[in-house]
Amino acid sequence: MKRGVPWLWLAILLPLQAHATQADQVKASHGWIRLLPADLPAAGYVTLDNQGSSAATLVSARSAFYASVMLHQSATDTAGGSSMRMLDRLTIPAHGEVSLAPAGFHLMLQEATHPYKPGQTIDVTLDFADGSHLRVPFMVRPANAPD
Secondary structure (H helix, E strand, O other): OHHHHHHHHHHHHHHHHHOHHHHHEEEEEEEEEEEEOOOOOEEEEEEEEEOOOEEEEEEEOOOEEEEEEEEEEEOOOOOOEEEEOOOOOOOEEOOOOEEEEOOOOEEEEEEEEEOOOOOOOOOOOEEEEEEOOEEEEEEEEOOOOOO
């Protein structure tokens, strides 16, 4: 009888793994927001580690603390100029990592619902292509915080 027990666990656990959502696969760490003065938009940064065996696709983000949260990418061209464009999705490869960091991918947070101070934590919800969601805490840091 003891030999059948591992097979029973396998029969129970395999269907659960097959239904894991993209949000279940992704672990977020080091979330922080660079707070800019006045009504300027803030920028959000985080490391997204996909521990699953299939890609996860981030399609949007939202927060009760801001009217608008958009996914952007900054880039520098060969002449030294910089540009920023809005993205409609960001793929995190299977067993891979994507960093939202200064001068690259980032969240653009606009129209704060009220003033925030460094040291506060703000929740941002990441929305994935399969309809799953991941709530991530972001630490508010001052504009002159190191990257």
